[in-house]
Amino acid sequence: MKAAIVQKAGQPPVYADFADPIAAPGERLITVTAAAISQITRARASGTHYSSTGAFPFVPGIDGVGRCEDRSRVYFVLPRAPHGGMAEQTVVPKARCLALPDDLDDVTAAAIANPGLSSWAALRERAHLRAGDTVLVNGATGTSGRLAVQIAKHLGAAKVIATGRNAATLQSLTALGADAVIPLVGDGEALEERFKPHFAGGVDVVLDYLWGASAERLLMAAAKAGAEAG
Numbered sequence: 031m032k033a034a035i036v037q038k039a040g041q042p043p044v045y046a047d048f049a050d051p052i053a054a055p056g057e058r059l060i061t062v063t064a065a066a067i068s069q070i071t072r073a074r075a076s077g078t079h080y081s082s083t084g085a086f087p088f089v090p091g092i093d094g095v096g097r098c099e100d101r102s103r104v105y106f107v108l109p110r111a112p113h114g115g116m117a118e119q120t121v122v123p124k125a126r127c128l129a130l131p132d133d134l135d136d137v138t139a140a141a142i143a144n145p146g147l148s149s150w151a152a153l154r155e156r157a158h159l160r161a162g163d164t165v166l167v168n169g170a171t172g173t174s175g176r177l178a179v180q181i182a183k184h185l186g187a188a189k190v191i192a193t194g195r196n197a198a199t200l201q202s203l204t205a206l207g208a209d210a211v212i213p214l215v216g217d218g219e220a221l222e223e224r225f226k227p228h229f230a231g232g233v234d235v236v237l238d239y240l241w242g243a244s245a246e247r248l249l250m251a252a253a254k255a256g257a258e259a260g
């Protein structure tokens with residue numbers, strides 16, 4: 031079969047022949063129709079992700095959508111290495127295949143799963159978001175951040191505050207549900223001053239996609255707003 035293949039560390043994938051996958055007991059053989067170029071797939075392909083194994087060659091792509099041998103349509107995650115999503119076929123343990131609703135197309139399902147889960151799992155499982163909470167998404171202009179704004183609203187957040195450095199994209203988030211936006215521009219102190227009134231008004235959950243300088247200022251603004259409130 032044809033596949034994208036990473037042959038050595040640091041080399042871009044090549045389009046070439048790869049051994050046909052054979053499903054073992056408990057696995058599904060999947061004919062792939064869509065696979066996402068997510069951050070984790072890119073990091074694994076370049077060998078820089080903490081879960082990179084260092085074993086070559088392999089097919090990149092941690093997830094995707096396809097048809098099983100019984101023609102059922104599934105989203106799959108974590109195929110059995112060296113197989114991956116970016117191939118004509120792949121093999122995946124049955125427990126990591128999920129039936130898809132008819133009104134969700136293959137490409138959208140493949141594209142939203144990993145970035146969408148980053149906020150869905152964080153807000154529901156970690157932060158235990160409650161209806162009426164205020165959520166601040168730091169770095170909301172990327173795929174994950176844009177989904178996070180929408181998912182926070184979907185899960186009942188009363189107010190979502192979005193930050194980003196791209197002014198046009200940041201402004202477009204208001205149409206997706208953001209109630210306030212904070213541009214990540216200027217020096218650190220100016221940024222801290224911009225964060226402060228939001229924390230003084232109360233922020234229940236911060237979802238941070240950036241770390242670094244903006245997260246540092248965000249933490250300082252939160253601490254100072256809390257101290258000033260007594």
Ligand SMILES: NC(=O)c1ccc[n+]([C@@H]2O[C@H](COP(=O)([O-])OP(=O)(O)OC[C@H]3O[C@@H](n4cnc5c(N)ncnc54)[C@H](OP(=O)(O)O)[C@@H]3O)[C@@H](O)[C@H]2O)c1
Nearest residue numbers: 069070144145148169171172173174175194195196214239
């Ligand atoms: N744990 C998980 O399950 C999980 C899942 C998905 C993603 N993630 C992580 O979440 C992060 C975002 O992923 P993504 O899929 O949203 O990537 P993406 O679509 O490439 O978006 C990245 C965004 O970050 C912005 N950005 C980068 N550096 C910035 C900086 N210094 N200041 C302000 N904005 C900055 C970019 O802004 P510009 O547009 O202005 O360049 C872009 O909008 C990555 O670290 C990824 O690994 C984790």
